Amino acid sequence: MLSIHNLTFQGLGPFAFEVADGECVAIQGASGTGKSLLLRAIADLDPNAGDVRLDGVAREAFTGPQWRRRVGYLATDAGWWRPRVGDHFADWSAVEADVEAFGLPPDCRDWEVARLSTGERQRLALLRMLGGGPKVLLLDEPTSALDEATTHAVEARIERQREAGCPVVWVTHDAAQARRVALRRFTLRDGELQAG
Amino acid sequence: MNGYIRLETLDLVLAALLLFLNGGLSLAFSLGLEKRLLIAGARMVVQLAAVGLVLKALFATVSPWLTGGxxxxxILFAGREIVARQERPFxxxxxxxxxVGCMATAAVAVTLFALTAQVQADPWYHPRFALPLLGMVLGNTMTGIALGMDTLTTAIPRERAAVEAQLALGATRFEAMRPLARSAMRSALMPMINAMAATGLVALPGMMTGQILSxxxxxxxxxxxxxxxxxxxGxxxxxxxxxxxxxxLRATDERHRLRPERLRKV
Structure with a gap:
């Protein structure tokens, strides 16, 4: 379970909500309201204050890297730091099945990152994060650059992760997607999370 | 052919004619450089003359305090230069x-090492040895630090997504910053390596030339x-x-976050 209390950052908040094991919470809201900042604050990527716990254990009990290996944050346009796709994966064989399910050719492991389309980068960045085995998923518009078929493939993959017990926080602009993936939905408006 | 040949004022005046020759060329081809030539030439004469007089006075007193001052x-002037050579410093x-901290520590340590171990000046702080040695080490250390810091600080905003992607996956700040640190260190050290490789072939180093002339x-x-x-x-x-x-360390924090806001605003 991911629990958040009194979370403040960059003049926003305090935020408080909990995500149970195997639950997906969707967060919607206009651009620039701080949805990405909220996810970044939970992942402790920006300076923030508040009580964030994973299964009851406070974030302060972990180093930053330990926390982020458990609480996986996926940026909309996540960066790459090596020339080739495969260099970013510790174990390519673990993601091979997903690569195919996501409509990517098996040889994309040898592709140059510079050659990837935005949608290809988005799918591969998700697989890169799942490969690290996170316990919580913080997803920032993970399908914003995908067509309908691949969007459904990605949703199905995250659904599997959720069913395995992962708490998921899913930021999306797409109200239909929010209804599909999450039973509990919030809208970030005027610096606070409102139900619905 | 041994011994030192003293230059008279007239010798310098004759040589300075070359500066005016340059000024004439600038006028002839309307390069618009004659004013700048004159100012730069005058600055050079005044600055070098002042340094000469200061050094003469220092050598006459051999005071550790004056030398240290x-x-x-x-060091303080070189520090200003380090900041000025960076596009977006901290x-x-x-x-x-x-x-200044890194430059002073490195240059002073290396100079003291030379003064006590190899040159063995008496006293060790004698300005005739301490100041030229420090000056040469300082100048090069300054260039290295300025290049390294400029490479690092310009890479931080540019590579932000790549660094944060690694941090988000649980990399430590040292792992995530390693490519940036490596290229910064490379650009700091390359000029010195190139200088070593080329020295003697293309031009005789200034200090060696000076010693030979004297x-x-x-x-x-x-x-x-x-x-x-x-x-x-060193x-x-x-x-x-x-x-x-x-x-x-300054570009990141103890929670292993990237802190690009610690750079000067654009």
């Missing part, structure tokens, strides 16, 4: 403090030049590596 002034006093045996002058080159290598390496590591 001049050394400190040199905000506040960090750019200056980090640059009557020193070329082999002895070569030995001094080698000593200086080794000192420069100072540049220590100074720029420590400055880049300090920069990596």
């Amino acid at each position: 001049v050394a400190l002034l040199m 905000a506040g006093w960090w750019a200056y403090g980090l640059g 009557g020193v045996d070329p082999i002895e002058a070569t030995k001094y030049q080698l000593l200086i080159m080794f000192l420069i290598v 100072g540049t390496g220590l100074g720029s590596v420590s400055a880049v590591l300090g920069g990596v």
